[in-house]
Amino acid sequence: MKRSFLLLAVVALLSQAFALPFDDSRKHSFITQLAPVPDRNSLGVDLCPTCIQFTDQAIDILLNIILNSGVVGTCGEICNAVATKTGSKALGEVCVLLCDIVGIDEFVKLLQQADLDPIYFCELLKTCPINDNGDAKITTFTVTPSSGPQGQFRIDFGYTSANGTGTGEIVLEVQTVDGIPVESGFIHELANPGNYSSSFSLKAEPDPSCDPTQEPCEQWIPGDYGVKIAICNGECGSKHPHSAIYDEGMTNFTITG
Structure with missing residues (x-):
């Protein structure tokens, strides 16, 4: 949900x-x-709430970008699209920070696996402890x-x-x-x-x-x-x-x- x-x-x-x-x-x-x-x-989990906040605001946008583009090039490209669509440079910067942790291919895979659950996504990304x-x-x-x-x-x-x-x-x-x-x-x-x-x-x-x-x-x-x-x-x-x-x-x- x-x-x-x-x-x-x-x-x-x-x-x-x-x-x-x-x-x-x-x-x-x-x-x-x-x-x-x-x-x-x-x-030592300061990045965790930031990740959850970002994911909740951006996960729908990210999934739509992935769905509509088919092929996603780099973390910079997908995160620039997030910043453009939301009008928030800060969201784009956080996106790059999180995406660079695992790389674009794994980032996209985890987004799809999380199924609109920000906490679970950030656990998969290993920014939130379990x-x-x-x-x-x-x-x-x-x-x-x-x-x-x-x-x-x-x-x-x-x-x-x-x-x-x-x-x-x-x-x-x-x-x-x-x-x-x-x-x-x-x-x-x-x-x-x-x-x-x-x-x-x-x-x-x-x-x-x-x-x-x-x-x-x-x-x-x-x-x-x-x-x-x-x-x-x-x-x-x-x-x-x-x-x-x-x-x-x-x-x-x-x-x-």
Whole structure:
């Protein structure tokens, strides 16, 4: 499935139902404000989130270039095409950096093998480390206030890992009263065993910039809202190797008016 990754943050997709495991029926929604997991050790994988961000933005373009041209000459040529089509010189430069790691032939092969999964592609490229023996158990998951008017709600969660975690993502889903999908999350890099925590700030009020003729606009009407969180190895819901849901948790909050 296609995700829209930010550097250290993910704007992901939402399934309106809370069926397990995550399914492929998700749709883009708005961005919530995220706070990254604090005190995570730096394990020398700085290129990993950059690779994931680039791949998410450029993989469709790259595959179209490959499909339409048939024969791709050099890393410079294909990456110049990316820069031209996106209007981003920076994307072109990152493309060259990643492509030069393996060479153009292997770069193209891995793009096709990844099947629109940015995390898996970056693992194949060896810019993101793999830990298939990882684990995570959610220990806390709360919303504050548990009941209140439209506005800011703080979502806190913590988890513990006995064996560390692989490169993956943490995804937050909100089941809204009117059924409009809302989801957000962030990339988590390889982590050592230990205890971790994070906070999300959910702006539960209508977005004045949302155009209902272009996309559904969540109104945050009074009622009960379910919240689900998942921490995953690889992309949540991916069927590729090095992908699994470590753990999931659920909680709720109420908008009173």
